Amino acid sequence: MGKTVIKTEGLSKNYGRRLGIAAVDIEVFAGEVFGYLGPNGAGKTTTIRVLLDFIRADKGTAQIFGLDIRKRSADIRRRVGFLPGELNLYENLTGRDLLLYFCNLRGHGDWSYIEELASRFQCHLSQPIHSLSQGNKRKIGLIQAFMHKPDLIILDEPTNGLDPIMQHEFYRLIGETRALGQTIFLSSHNLPEVERVCDRVAIIRAGCMVATENVSALKARTMRNVEIHFGEDIELNAFSAMDNLRILNLDRRWLKCQMKGEMDRFMKIAAKFKIIDFISREPDLEEIFLAYYGDENHAQ
Amino acid sequence: MLSNLFGKTLRDQRWSLLGWSIGLAALSFYLLYVYPFMNRAGELMKVLDNLPPVIKNLIGKNNFMATPEGFLNLQPFSILAPLLFIIFAVAKGSDATAGEEERGTLDLLLANPLQRWQVVMEKFLAQALALFILGLVFWIGLAAGTWLFSIVVNWWRLVEVIFSCFLLGLIFLTLSLAIGCLSGNKKFSVGISSGFAVVTYLINAYAPMVEVLRPYRIFSPFYYYNGNTVLINGLNFSHVLVMTGLVVIFLVAALFFFNRRNLSS
Secondary structure, three states: OOOEEEEEEEEEEEEOOEEEEEEEEEEEEOOOEEEEEOOOOOOHHHHHHHHOOOOOOOEEEEEEOOEEOOOOHHHHHHOEEEEOOOOOOOOOOEHHHHHHHHHHHHOOOOHHHHHHHHHHOOOOOOOEHHHOOHHHHHHHHHHHHHOOOOOEEEEEOOOOOOOHHHHHHHHHHHHHHHHOOOEEEEEEOOHHHHHHHOOEEEEEEOOEEEEEEEHHHHHHHOEEEEEEEEOOOOOOOOOOOOOOEEEEEEOOOEEEEEEEOOOHHHHHHHOOOOEEEEEEEOOOHHHHHHHHHOOOOOOO | OOOOHHHHHHHHOHHHHHHHHHHHHHHHHHHHHHHHHHHHOHHHHHHHHOOOHHHHHHHOOOOOOOOHHHHHHHOOOOOHHHHHHHHHHHHHHHHHHHHHHHHOOHHHHHOOOOOHHHHHHHHHHHHHHHHHHHHHHHHHHHHHHHHHOOOOOOHHHHHHHHHHHHHHHHHHHHHHHHHHHHHOOHHHHHHHHHHHHHHHHHHHHHOOOOHHHHHHHHHOHHHHHHOOOHHHHOOOHHHHHHHHHHHHHHHHHHHHHHHHOOOOO
16 A cells, blocks of 8 residues: 555544534545545535635544645645535636636646646536536536646545536546546545445445445445346245345246345356346445444444 | 736726726716806805704714815715725625635635635735725826816825725725624625624714714724814824724734634535
Protein backbone atom coordinates (compact mmCIF):
# COMPACT_ATOMS: atom_id res chain seq x y z
CA MET A 1 0.00 0.00 0.00
CA GLY A 2 1.13 3.55 -0.69
CA LYS A 3 1.48 6.40 1.74
CA THR A 4 -1.51 7.47 3.76
CA VAL A 5 -3.35 10.33 2.05
CA ILE A 6 -6.43 10.70 4.27
CA LYS A 7 -6.55 9.61 7.87
CA THR A 8 -9.37 10.35 10.27
CA GLU A 9 -9.69 9.20 13.86
CA GLY A 10 -12.94 9.40 15.77
CA LEU A 11 -14.22 12.21 13.56
CA SER A 12 -17.60 13.36 14.90
CA LYS A 13 -19.99 16.12 14.01
CA ASN A 14 -23.23 16.68 15.85
CA TYR A 15 -25.84 18.96 14.28
CA GLY A 16 -28.19 18.73 17.24
CA ARG A 17 -31.50 17.60 15.84
CA ARG A 18 -30.04 16.54 12.50
CA LEU A 19 -27.82 13.52 12.05
CA GLY A 20 -24.11 14.20 11.60
CA ILE A 21 -21.31 11.68 11.88
CA ALA A 22 -20.05 9.75 14.89
CA ALA A 23 -16.51 8.45 15.36
CA VAL A 24 -15.61 8.03 11.70
CA ASP A 25 -12.24 6.32 11.13
CA ILE A 26 -10.98 6.29 7.57
CA GLU A 27 -7.59 5.61 6.09
CA VAL A 28 -7.06 6.16 2.38
CA PHE A 29 -3.76 5.27 0.70
CA ALA A 30 -2.02 6.95 -2.21
CA GLY A 31 -3.02 5.73 -5.63
CA GLU A 32 -6.23 3.97 -4.65
CA VAL A 33 -9.83 4.64 -5.54
CA PHE A 34 -11.61 4.66 -2.24
CA GLY A 35 -15.39 4.38 -2.17
CA TYR A 36 -17.48 5.88 0.58
CA LEU A 37 -20.74 4.03 0.38
CA GLY A 38 -23.93 4.78 2.20
CA PRO A 39 -27.57 5.70 1.69
CA ASN A 40 -28.62 9.32 1.26
CA GLY A 41 -28.33 11.21 4.54
CA ALA A 42 -25.86 8.73 6.06
CA GLY A 43 -23.19 11.38 6.64
CA LYS A 44 -21.07 11.09 3.47
CA THR A 45 -21.31 14.78 2.57
CA THR A 46 -20.78 15.80 6.19
CA THR A 47 -17.53 13.80 6.29
CA ILE A 48 -16.31 15.40 3.06
CA ARG A 49 -17.22 18.92 4.22
CA VAL A 50 -15.33 18.35 7.47
CA LEU A 51 -12.29 17.10 5.52
CA LEU A 52 -12.32 20.27 3.40
CA ASP A 53 -12.79 22.48 6.50
CA PHE A 54 -16.17 23.86 5.40
CA ILE A 55 -17.54 22.66 8.73
CA ARG A 56 -15.66 21.85 11.92
CA ALA A 57 -15.73 18.52 13.70
CA ASP A 58 -16.79 18.42 17.36
CA LYS A 59 -14.44 15.56 18.12
CA GLY A 60 -11.66 13.61 16.50
CA THR A 61 -8.74 14.47 14.26
CA ALA A 62 -8.03 14.25 10.56
CA GLN A 63 -5.03 14.74 8.31
CA ILE A 64 -4.73 14.91 4.58
CA PHE A 65 -1.20 14.46 3.14
CA GLY A 66 -0.13 14.36 6.81
CA LEU A 67 -1.36 17.96 7.31
CA ASP A 68 -3.96 18.93 9.88
CA ILE A 69 -7.25 19.68 8.12
CA ARG A 70 -7.91 22.76 10.25
CA LYS A 71 -4.49 24.39 10.42
CA ARG A 72 -3.30 23.67 6.89
CA SER A 73 -6.59 23.63 5.00
CA ALA A 74 -5.54 25.99 2.19
CA ASP A 75 -2.32 24.02 1.61
CA ILE A 76 -4.37 20.83 1.46
CA ARG A 77 -6.93 22.31 -0.94
CA ARG A 78 -4.11 23.38 -3.26
CA ARG A 79 -3.52 19.67 -3.92
CA VAL A 80 -7.18 18.59 -3.96
CA GLY A 81 -9.87 18.60 -6.64
CA PHE A 82 -13.45 18.59 -5.40
CA LEU A 83 -16.85 17.97 -6.93
CA PRO A 84 -19.72 18.79 -4.53
CA GLY A 85 -22.77 16.55 -4.41
CA GLU A 86 -25.06 19.49 -4.81
CA LEU A 87 -23.31 21.45 -7.50
CA ASN A 88 -23.98 25.16 -7.83
CA LEU A 89 -21.92 27.09 -10.37
CA TYR A 90 -21.69 30.81 -11.14
CA GLU A 91 -24.67 31.00 -13.47
CA ASN A 92 -23.66 34.29 -15.09
CA LEU A 93 -20.33 32.93 -16.37
CA THR A 94 -19.67 30.66 -19.31
CA GLY A 95 -18.06 27.30 -18.61
CA ARG A 96 -14.78 28.59 -20.04
CA ASP A 97 -14.84 31.71 -17.83
CA LEU A 98 -15.55 29.60 -14.74
CA LEU A 99 -12.65 27.24 -15.46
CA LEU A 100 -10.37 30.19 -16.26
CA TYR A 101 -11.34 31.82 -12.96
CA PHE A 102 -10.60 28.66 -10.97
CA CYS A 103 -7.29 28.16 -12.82
CA ASN A 104 -6.36 31.72 -11.84
CA LEU A 105 -7.34 31.15 -8.19
CA ARG A 106 -5.10 28.07 -8.19
CA GLY A 107 -2.32 29.84 -10.00
CA HIS A 108 -2.10 27.27 -12.77
CA GLY A 109 -4.13 25.28 -15.25
CA ASP A 110 -3.44 23.04 -18.20
CA TRP A 111 -5.74 24.28 -20.97
CA SER A 112 -4.88 21.49 -23.36
CA TYR A 113 -6.04 19.00 -20.70
CA ILE A 114 -9.17 21.08 -20.05
CA GLU A 115 -9.97 21.06 -23.79
CA GLU A 116 -9.37 17.32 -23.88
CA LEU A 117 -11.74 16.72 -20.95
CA ALA A 118 -14.35 19.04 -22.48
CA SER A 119 -14.26 17.16 -25.74
CA ARG A 120 -14.43 13.76 -24.00
CA PHE A 121 -17.49 14.83 -22.01
CA GLN A 122 -18.96 16.70 -25.02
CA CYS A 123 -19.14 19.80 -22.92
CA HIS A 124 -19.88 23.21 -24.47
CA LEU A 125 -17.67 25.65 -22.64
CA SER A 126 -18.73 28.77 -24.52
CA GLN A 127 -22.37 28.67 -23.40
CA PRO A 128 -23.51 30.62 -20.31
CA ILE A 129 -23.91 28.19 -17.43
CA HIS A 130 -27.51 29.26 -16.74
CA SER A 131 -28.49 27.92 -20.18
CA LEU A 132 -27.03 24.44 -19.53
CA SER A 133 -28.92 21.34 -18.38
CA GLN A 134 -28.10 19.76 -15.01
CA GLY A 135 -26.09 17.04 -16.73
CA ASN A 136 -23.97 19.58 -18.63
CA LYS A 137 -23.37 21.59 -15.47
CA ARG A 138 -22.22 18.38 -13.82
CA LYS A 139 -19.68 17.87 -16.61
CA ILE A 140 -18.20 21.33 -15.93
CA GLY A 141 -18.09 20.40 -12.24
CA LEU A 142 -16.15 17.24 -13.13
CA ILE A 143 -13.71 19.12 -15.36
CA GLN A 144 -12.91 21.66 -12.64
CA ALA A 145 -12.22 18.82 -10.19
CA PHE A 146 -9.78 17.06 -12.53
CA MET A 147 -8.28 19.93 -14.55
CA HIS A 148 -5.28 20.70 -12.35
CA LYS A 149 -4.34 17.02 -12.00
CA PRO A 150 -4.47 17.14 -8.19
CA ASP A 151 -2.93 14.51 -5.94
CA LEU A 152 -6.32 13.82 -4.37
CA ILE A 153 -9.74 14.10 -5.98
CA ILE A 154 -12.79 14.12 -3.71
CA LEU A 155 -16.02 13.40 -5.55
CA ASP A 156 -19.40 13.56 -3.82
CA GLU A 157 -21.95 11.47 -5.74
CA PRO A 158 -20.13 12.19 -9.01
CA THR A 159 -22.45 10.46 -11.47
CA ASN A 160 -25.66 12.10 -10.25
CA GLY A 161 -27.33 13.55 -13.33
CA LEU A 162 -24.88 12.06 -15.85
CA ASP A 163 -26.38 9.99 -18.67
CA PRO A 164 -25.12 6.38 -19.05
CA ILE A 165 -22.67 7.21 -21.86
CA MET A 166 -21.07 9.98 -19.81
CA GLN A 167 -21.04 7.73 -16.75
CA HIS A 168 -19.03 5.25 -18.78
CA GLU A 169 -16.63 8.01 -19.84
CA PHE A 170 -16.34 9.05 -16.22
CA TYR A 171 -15.44 5.51 -15.13
CA ARG A 172 -12.73 5.46 -17.83
CA LEU A 173 -11.37 8.75 -16.54
CA ILE A 174 -11.24 7.35 -13.00
CA GLY A 175 -9.23 4.39 -14.28
CA GLU A 176 -6.78 6.67 -16.12
CA THR A 177 -6.43 8.92 -13.10
CA ARG A 178 -5.60 5.96 -10.87
CA ALA A 179 -3.02 4.79 -13.42
CA LEU A 180 -1.32 8.19 -13.06
CA GLY A 181 -0.99 7.58 -9.32
CA GLN A 182 -3.62 10.10 -8.20
CA THR A 183 -5.86 9.18 -5.28
CA ILE A 184 -9.64 9.30 -5.52
CA PHE A 185 -12.14 9.48 -2.68
CA LEU A 186 -15.58 8.87 -4.09
CA SER A 187 -18.87 8.94 -2.19
CA SER A 188 -21.83 7.08 -3.59
CA HIS A 189 -25.10 5.46 -2.67
CA ASN A 190 -24.79 3.20 -5.67
CA LEU A 191 -23.26 -0.21 -4.93
CA PRO A 192 -22.61 -1.30 -8.55
CA GLU A 193 -20.78 1.97 -9.18
CA VAL A 194 -18.53 1.46 -6.17
CA GLU A 195 -17.92 -2.17 -7.11
CA ARG A 196 -17.02 -1.10 -10.61
CA VAL A 197 -14.47 1.62 -9.93
CA CYS A 198 -13.20 1.32 -6.36
CA ASP A 199 -10.37 -0.69 -4.81
CA ARG A 200 -11.62 -0.41 -1.26
CA VAL A 201 -14.83 0.79 0.27
CA ALA A 202 -15.96 2.18 3.60
CA ILE A 203 -19.61 1.72 4.41
CA ILE A 204 -21.42 4.34 6.45
CA ARG A 205 -24.90 4.21 7.82
CA ALA A 206 -26.73 6.66 10.07
CA GLY A 207 -23.50 8.57 10.66
CA CYS A 208 -21.53 5.53 11.82
CA MET A 209 -18.93 3.44 10.03
CA VAL A 210 -20.16 -0.06 9.39
CA ALA A 211 -17.09 -1.57 7.75
CA THR A 212 -14.12 -0.98 5.51
CA GLU A 213 -13.51 -3.72 2.98
CA ASN A 214 -11.72 -4.55 -0.21
CA VAL A 215 -14.20 -4.39 -3.03
CA SER A 216 -13.40 -7.99 -3.99
CA ALA A 217 -14.36 -9.08 -0.45
CA LEU A 218 -17.50 -7.01 -0.61
CA LYS A 219 -18.42 -8.61 -3.91
CA ALA A 220 -17.89 -12.07 -2.44
CA ARG A 221 -20.26 -11.22 0.38
CA THR A 222 -22.80 -9.44 -1.72
CA MET A 223 -26.17 -11.14 -1.85
CA ARG A 224 -27.66 -11.01 -5.35
CA ASN A 225 -31.36 -11.47 -5.97
CA VAL A 226 -31.94 -13.97 -8.74
CA GLU A 227 -35.15 -15.01 -10.44
CA ILE A 228 -35.36 -17.71 -13.09
CA HIS A 229 -38.39 -18.63 -15.14
CA PHE A 230 -37.95 -22.17 -16.46
CA GLY A 231 -39.56 -23.56 -19.57
CA GLU A 232 -40.02 -27.00 -18.02
CA ASP A 233 -40.68 -28.47 -14.59
CA ILE A 234 -37.56 -28.67 -12.47
CA GLU A 235 -36.63 -30.96 -9.65
CA LEU A 236 -37.32 -29.17 -6.40
CA ASN A 237 -34.15 -30.37 -4.73
CA ALA A 238 -31.87 -29.54 -7.69
CA PHE A 239 -30.40 -26.47 -5.91
CA SER A 240 -30.69 -27.67 -2.34
CA ALA A 241 -27.06 -28.68 -1.92
CA MET A 242 -25.67 -25.17 -2.46
CA ASP A 243 -24.60 -23.42 0.72
CA ASN A 244 -24.28 -19.91 -0.85
CA LEU A 245 -27.91 -19.94 -1.95
CA ARG A 246 -30.99 -18.91 -0.03
CA ILE A 247 -34.19 -20.01 -1.74
CA LEU A 248 -37.01 -17.56 -1.22
CA ASN A 249 -39.65 -19.15 -3.41
CA LEU A 250 -39.65 -22.22 -5.61
CA ASP A 251 -42.39 -23.88 -7.56
CA ARG A 252 -41.99 -26.13 -10.56
CA ARG A 253 -41.17 -23.39 -13.07
CA TRP A 254 -40.19 -20.33 -10.97
CA LEU A 255 -37.17 -19.91 -8.73
CA LYS A 256 -36.64 -16.85 -6.56
CA CYS A 257 -33.47 -16.88 -4.52
CA GLN A 258 -30.58 -14.89 -3.06
CA MET A 259 -27.08 -15.79 -4.11
CA LYS A 260 -23.79 -14.96 -2.46
CA GLY A 261 -20.36 -15.00 -4.15
CA GLU A 262 -19.59 -16.97 -7.31
CA MET A 263 -22.47 -18.04 -9.51
CA ASP A 264 -20.66 -20.68 -11.55
CA ARG A 265 -22.09 -23.81 -9.94
CA PHE A 266 -25.56 -22.36 -9.69
CA MET A 267 -25.57 -21.44 -13.38
CA LYS A 268 -24.42 -24.87 -14.43
CA ILE A 269 -27.25 -26.54 -12.50
CA ALA A 270 -29.80 -24.08 -13.85
CA ALA A 271 -28.54 -24.59 -17.39
CA LYS A 272 -29.60 -28.23 -17.29
CA PHE A 273 -33.16 -27.00 -17.68
CA LYS A 274 -34.79 -24.91 -20.36
CA ILE A 275 -34.64 -21.24 -19.28
CA ILE A 276 -37.18 -18.66 -20.52
CA ASP A 277 -36.05 -15.70 -18.47
CA PHE A 278 -33.22 -14.85 -16.08
CA ILE A 279 -33.21 -11.78 -13.83
CA SER A 280 -30.32 -10.87 -11.55
CA ARG A 281 -30.65 -7.76 -9.44
CA GLU A 282 -28.01 -6.07 -7.28
CA PRO A 283 -29.12 -5.81 -3.69
CA ASP A 284 -29.81 -2.33 -2.40
CA LEU A 285 -27.81 -0.95 0.48
CA GLU A 286 -30.43 -1.74 3.09
CA GLU A 287 -30.34 -5.38 2.06
CA ILE A 288 -26.56 -5.41 2.44
CA PHE A 289 -26.75 -3.92 5.91
CA LEU A 290 -29.38 -6.44 6.93
CA ALA A 291 -27.72 -9.45 5.39
CA TYR A 292 -24.15 -8.77 6.49
CA TYR A 293 -23.98 -6.61 9.49
CA GLY A 294 -27.08 -7.58 11.36
CA ASP A 295 -29.42 -5.48 13.35
CA GLU A 296 -26.88 -4.09 15.78
CA ASN A 297 -25.93 -1.46 13.20
CA HIS A 298 -29.56 -0.70 12.64
CA ALA A 299 -29.93 0.61 16.10
CA GLN A 300 -27.21 3.24 15.62
CA MET B 1 -11.27 40.54 -14.30
CA LEU B 2 -11.41 36.83 -13.53
CA SER B 3 -7.82 36.74 -12.35
CA ASN B 4 -8.75 36.77 -8.67
CA LEU B 5 -11.65 37.01 -6.22
CA PHE B 6 -11.31 40.81 -5.99
CA GLY B 7 -11.64 41.17 -9.78
CA LYS B 8 -14.52 38.68 -9.97
CA THR B 9 -16.42 40.53 -7.21
CA LEU B 10 -15.94 43.82 -9.04
CA ARG B 11 -16.97 42.21 -12.33
CA ASP B 12 -20.16 40.86 -10.75
CA GLN B 13 -21.32 44.35 -9.86
CA ARG B 14 -20.37 46.12 -13.07
CA TRP B 15 -23.94 46.44 -14.33
CA SER B 16 -25.45 47.47 -11.01
CA LEU B 17 -22.61 49.97 -10.55
CA LEU B 18 -23.28 51.40 -14.00
CA GLY B 19 -27.01 51.71 -13.24
CA TRP B 20 -26.39 53.36 -9.88
CA SER B 21 -23.84 55.73 -11.40
CA ILE B 22 -26.23 56.87 -14.11
CA GLY B 23 -28.92 57.33 -11.46
CA LEU B 24 -26.71 59.40 -9.16
CA ALA B 25 -25.41 61.56 -12.01
CA ALA B 26 -28.98 62.17 -13.19
CA LEU B 27 -30.03 63.03 -9.63
CA SER B 28 -27.18 65.54 -9.34
CA PHE B 29 -28.16 67.28 -12.57
CA TYR B 30 -31.83 67.31 -11.63
CA LEU B 31 -31.22 68.90 -8.21
CA LEU B 32 -28.98 71.59 -9.60
CA TYR B 33 -31.40 72.25 -12.44
CA VAL B 34 -34.30 72.89 -10.04
CA TYR B 35 -32.26 74.91 -7.51
CA PRO B 36 -32.54 78.30 -9.27
CA PHE B 37 -36.34 77.93 -9.42
CA MET B 38 -36.42 77.16 -5.71
CA ASN B 39 -34.11 80.05 -5.03
CA ARG B 40 -36.38 82.45 -6.89
CA ALA B 41 -39.43 81.28 -5.01
CA GLY B 42 -38.69 83.63 -2.15
CA GLU B 43 -42.06 83.21 -0.57
CA LEU B 44 -41.68 79.44 -0.44
CA MET B 45 -38.28 79.85 1.15
CA LYS B 46 -39.74 82.01 3.86
CA VAL B 47 -42.41 79.42 4.51
CA LEU B 48 -39.82 76.66 4.71
CA ASP B 49 -37.53 78.69 6.91
CA ASN B 50 -40.42 79.36 9.25
CA LEU B 51 -41.29 75.72 9.69
CA PRO B 52 -41.20 74.44 13.26
CA PRO B 53 -37.73 73.16 14.24
CA VAL B 54 -39.13 69.63 14.61
CA ILE B 55 -40.04 69.46 10.93
CA LYS B 56 -36.86 71.20 9.82
CA ASN B 57 -34.74 68.73 11.72
CA LEU B 58 -36.57 65.83 10.18
CA ILE B 59 -36.08 67.00 6.62
CA GLY B 60 -32.73 68.70 7.02
CA LYS B 61 -31.00 71.56 8.67
CA ASN B 62 -31.74 75.16 9.39
CA ASN B 63 -31.13 77.99 6.91
CA PHE B 64 -31.38 75.45 4.15
CA MET B 65 -32.45 77.66 1.29
CA ALA B 66 -30.28 80.70 1.67
CA THR B 67 -27.22 79.35 -0.18
CA PRO B 68 -26.50 76.58 -2.70
CA GLU B 69 -24.60 74.78 0.06
CA GLY B 70 -27.61 75.08 2.35
CA PHE B 71 -29.86 73.73 -0.37
CA LEU B 72 -27.54 70.82 -1.20
CA ASN B 73 -27.10 70.06 2.47
CA LEU B 74 -30.84 69.57 2.67
CA GLN B 75 -31.21 67.87 -0.65
CA PRO B 76 -29.55 65.38 -1.25
CA PHE B 77 -27.16 65.22 1.72
CA SER B 78 -29.58 65.04 4.63
CA ILE B 79 -31.60 62.01 3.55
CA LEU B 80 -31.37 60.99 -0.08
CA ALA B 81 -27.60 60.57 -0.57
CA PRO B 82 -26.91 58.69 2.68
CA LEU B 83 -29.98 56.55 2.05
CA LEU B 84 -28.81 55.62 -1.47
CA PHE B 85 -25.27 54.89 -0.29
CA ILE B 86 -26.62 52.73 2.54
CA ILE B 87 -28.98 50.80 0.25
CA PHE B 88 -26.10 50.08 -2.14
CA ALA B 89 -23.76 49.13 0.72
CA VAL B 90 -26.22 46.82 2.53
CA ALA B 91 -27.18 45.07 -0.72
CA LYS B 92 -23.52 44.36 -1.46
CA GLY B 93 -22.33 43.60 2.08
CA SER B 94 -25.09 41.15 2.88
CA ASP B 95 -24.55 39.36 -0.43
CA ALA B 96 -20.77 39.00 -0.09
CA THR B 97 -20.55 35.73 1.81
CA ALA B 98 -24.15 35.08 2.89
CA GLY B 99 -25.49 35.45 -0.67
CA GLU B 100 -22.84 33.11 -2.01
CA GLU B 101 -23.55 30.66 0.82
CA GLU B 102 -27.27 30.72 0.05
CA ARG B 103 -26.70 30.23 -3.67
CA GLY B 104 -24.50 27.25 -2.81
CA THR B 105 -21.44 28.49 -4.72
CA LEU B 106 -19.30 28.99 -1.61
CA ASP B 107 -18.31 25.30 -1.39
CA LEU B 108 -16.87 25.38 -4.87
CA LEU B 109 -15.11 28.70 -4.28
CA LEU B 110 -13.57 27.47 -1.03
CA ALA B 111 -12.45 24.24 -2.68
CA ASN B 112 -9.76 26.49 -4.16
CA PRO B 113 -6.69 27.23 -2.04
CA LEU B 114 -8.12 30.40 -0.46
CA GLN B 115 -7.99 31.30 3.21
CA ARG B 116 -11.32 32.31 4.69
CA TRP B 117 -10.03 35.74 5.72
CA GLN B 118 -8.90 36.21 2.14
CA VAL B 119 -12.45 35.63 0.86
CA VAL B 120 -13.85 38.26 3.24
CA MET B 121 -11.08 40.79 2.59
CA GLU B 122 -11.08 40.53 -1.20
CA LYS B 123 -14.85 40.81 -1.35
CA PHE B 124 -14.84 43.74 1.07
CA LEU B 125 -12.13 45.59 -0.85
CA ALA B 126 -13.92 45.14 -4.19
CA GLN B 127 -17.20 46.36 -2.75
CA ALA B 128 -15.52 49.29 -0.99
CA LEU B 129 -13.98 50.23 -4.33
CA ALA B 130 -17.42 50.06 -5.96
CA LEU B 131 -18.77 52.36 -3.25
CA PHE B 132 -15.84 54.70 -3.82
CA ILE B 133 -16.53 54.78 -7.57
CA LEU B 134 -20.14 55.62 -6.76
CA GLY B 135 -18.93 58.55 -4.62
CA LEU B 136 -16.61 59.71 -7.37
CA VAL B 137 -19.39 59.65 -9.97
CA PHE B 138 -21.63 61.54 -7.57
CA TRP B 139 -18.98 64.24 -7.08
CA ILE B 140 -18.36 64.51 -10.81
CA GLY B 141 -22.11 64.81 -11.38
CA LEU B 142 -22.56 67.54 -8.79
CA ALA B 143 -19.41 69.46 -9.78
CA ALA B 144 -20.34 69.29 -13.47
CA GLY B 145 -23.89 70.35 -12.62
CA THR B 146 -22.80 73.42 -10.69
CA TRP B 147 -20.52 74.39 -13.54
CA LEU B 148 -23.23 73.81 -16.14
CA PHE B 149 -25.91 75.78 -14.27
CA SER B 150 -23.44 78.43 -13.02
CA ILE B 151 -24.04 77.74 -9.34
CA VAL B 152 -21.13 78.57 -7.08
CA VAL B 153 -20.37 75.74 -4.68
CA ASN B 154 -17.06 74.94 -3.02
CA TRP B 155 -16.01 71.77 -4.85
CA TRP B 156 -13.60 70.74 -2.09
CA ARG B 157 -16.45 70.87 0.44
CA LEU B 158 -18.38 68.62 -1.94
CA VAL B 159 -15.47 66.17 -1.83
CA GLU B 160 -15.59 66.27 1.96
CA VAL B 161 -19.31 65.63 2.31
CA ILE B 162 -19.26 62.85 -0.28
CA PHE B 163 -16.29 61.29 1.51
CA SER B 164 -18.34 61.40 4.71
CA CYS B 165 -21.19 59.73 2.82
CA PHE B 166 -18.73 57.09 1.56
CA LEU B 167 -17.57 56.40 5.13
CA LEU B 168 -21.20 56.07 6.24
CA GLY B 169 -21.69 53.59 3.39
CA LEU B 170 -18.61 51.65 4.53
CA ILE B 171 -20.04 51.40 8.05
CA PHE B 172 -23.18 49.75 6.71
CA LEU B 173 -21.22 47.67 4.20
CA THR B 174 -19.07 46.15 6.95
CA LEU B 175 -22.02 45.83 9.35
CA SER B 176 -24.09 43.86 6.83
CA LEU B 177 -20.98 41.87 5.87
CA ALA B 178 -20.39 40.96 9.52
CA ILE B 179 -24.01 39.91 10.08
CA GLY B 180 -23.88 37.87 6.87
CA CYS B 181 -20.65 36.21 8.03
CA LEU B 182 -22.22 35.44 11.40
CA SER B 183 -25.55 34.10 10.19
CA GLY B 184 -25.05 32.99 6.58
CA ASN B 185 -28.48 34.49 5.98
CA LYS B 186 -28.73 37.34 3.49
CA LYS B 187 -32.25 38.46 4.38
CA PHE B 188 -31.40 38.51 8.07
CA SER B 189 -28.38 40.68 7.34
CA VAL B 190 -30.41 43.10 5.20
CA GLY B 191 -33.14 43.27 7.85
CA ILE B 192 -30.87 43.95 10.82
CA SER B 193 -28.69 46.45 8.95
CA SER B 194 -31.69 48.36 7.57
CA GLY B 195 -33.34 48.36 10.98
CA PHE B 196 -30.15 49.72 12.53
CA ALA B 197 -30.06 52.46 9.86
CA VAL B 198 -33.67 53.53 10.48
CA VAL B 199 -33.36 53.57 14.29
CA THR B 200 -30.05 55.43 14.37
CA TYR B 201 -31.28 57.90 11.74
CA LEU B 202 -34.37 58.70 13.80
CA ILE B 203 -32.33 59.08 17.00
CA ASN B 204 -30.05 61.56 15.27
CA ALA B 205 -32.91 63.45 13.61
CA TYR B 206 -35.01 63.83 16.78
CA ALA B 207 -32.15 64.36 19.21
CA PRO B 208 -31.92 68.15 18.79
CA MET B 209 -35.57 68.56 19.85
CA VAL B 210 -36.07 65.67 22.26
CA GLU B 211 -34.09 66.13 25.45
CA VAL B 212 -34.20 62.45 26.42
CA LEU B 213 -32.67 61.35 23.09
CA ARG B 214 -29.85 63.86 23.06
CA PRO B 215 -27.24 61.78 24.96
CA TYR B 216 -27.83 58.85 22.60
CA ARG B 217 -27.01 60.87 19.51
CA ILE B 218 -23.37 59.84 19.75
CA PHE B 219 -24.40 56.24 19.12
CA SER B 220 -25.79 57.12 15.69
CA PRO B 221 -23.48 56.90 12.65
CA PHE B 222 -25.59 59.69 11.12
CA TYR B 223 -24.39 62.09 13.78
CA TYR B 224 -20.80 61.51 12.71
CA TYR B 225 -21.73 61.59 9.06
CA ASN B 226 -23.19 65.09 8.93
CA GLY B 227 -23.73 66.30 12.49
CA ASN B 228 -21.24 68.99 11.67
CA THR B 229 -22.97 70.06 8.39
CA VAL B 230 -19.89 69.10 6.41
CA LEU B 231 -20.82 70.98 3.24
CA ILE B 232 -20.75 74.25 5.17
CA ASN B 233 -18.27 73.64 7.98
CA GLY B 234 -15.98 70.99 6.49
CA LEU B 235 -15.07 67.55 7.83
CA ASN B 236 -14.68 67.08 11.53
CA PHE B 237 -11.56 65.00 12.08
CA SER B 238 -12.81 63.26 15.21
CA HIS B 239 -16.03 62.30 13.43
CA VAL B 240 -14.00 60.77 10.59
CA LEU B 241 -11.98 58.88 13.17
CA VAL B 242 -15.09 57.46 14.84
CA MET B 243 -16.54 56.37 11.49
CA THR B 244 -13.25 54.75 10.45
CA GLY B 245 -13.10 53.00 13.83
CA LEU B 246 -16.60 51.57 13.32
CA VAL B 247 -15.61 50.27 9.87
CA VAL B 248 -12.54 48.56 11.34
CA ILE B 249 -14.53 47.03 14.23
CA PHE B 250 -17.23 45.63 11.92
CA LEU B 251 -14.64 44.33 9.46
CA VAL B 252 -12.70 42.54 12.19
CA ALA B 253 -15.99 41.09 13.45
CA ALA B 254 -16.77 39.86 9.92
CA LEU B 255 -13.36 38.17 9.65
CA PHE B 256 -13.77 36.60 13.09
CA PHE B 257 -17.31 35.31 12.43
CA PHE B 258 -16.55 33.91 9.00
CA ASN B 259 -13.42 32.16 10.17
CA ARG B 260 -15.22 30.15 12.83
CA ARG B 261 -18.45 29.48 10.99
CA ASN B 262 -19.79 26.09 9.94
CA LEU B 263 -20.77 26.87 6.36
CA SER B 264 -24.16 25.61 5.29
CA SER B 265 -24.29 23.40 2.22
